[in-house]
Amino acid sequence: MISFEFWIILAIIAIILEILSLSFFLISIGMGFIAAGILNYYNYNSIEQITIFAIVTIICILLSRPLANKLTKNKSNRKSNTQRLINKKGIVIKTITPNKSGLIKVYGETWKAISDEEINTDEEVIIKKISGVKLIVEKKIK
Structure with missing residues (x-):
């Protein structure tokens, strides 16, 4: 028993x-x-x-x-914090050229950024994609 x-x-x-x-x-x-x-x-x-x-x-x-x-449950449909930056505006604080990354400020944080065009300091940019720790940006069309 x-x-x-x-x-x-x-x-x-x-x-x-x-x-x-x-x-x-x-x-x-x-x-x-x-x-x-x-x-x-x-x-x-x-x-x-x-x-x-x-x-x-x-x-x-x-x-x-x-x-x-x-x-x-995997909540993969939620955006990560970095993914939330896509389509947001940033300000260039170090010039970006097609051959060299620059720096932008987004929500008070500094990020490395790259672009296919030259973007000068103090210009507004739109974040289009994220590649690793770099943001891929374009000039904001006014």
Whole structure:
């Protein structure tokens, strides 16, 4: 016969491993172990304990998967902070030439910038793309 302590020790191990992995899978197994341990405490037989363990585990997995997917969902459709700079205005603080990068100031931050045309200091530019840590800009048409 499986002992009450056996189920509870397994539950504790599963919960500790869940804390380390954050998979929402081991917590479901831990809940199944706790349910089986409760049945053991009230002297249900081993077959009933194992059956309840399986049922509770499956129910917890089915209920926790949508939550886990929502919490770990890749939010790739959100723009990164740098991507939010596209189509924004900046001011040239060091001349940009087709062969040499310059510097622009955008929202108080200084960025390296490149362009296909020469853009002089104090001219406004529009950020068109981002390439690594450089902004690709064009002169703002007035």
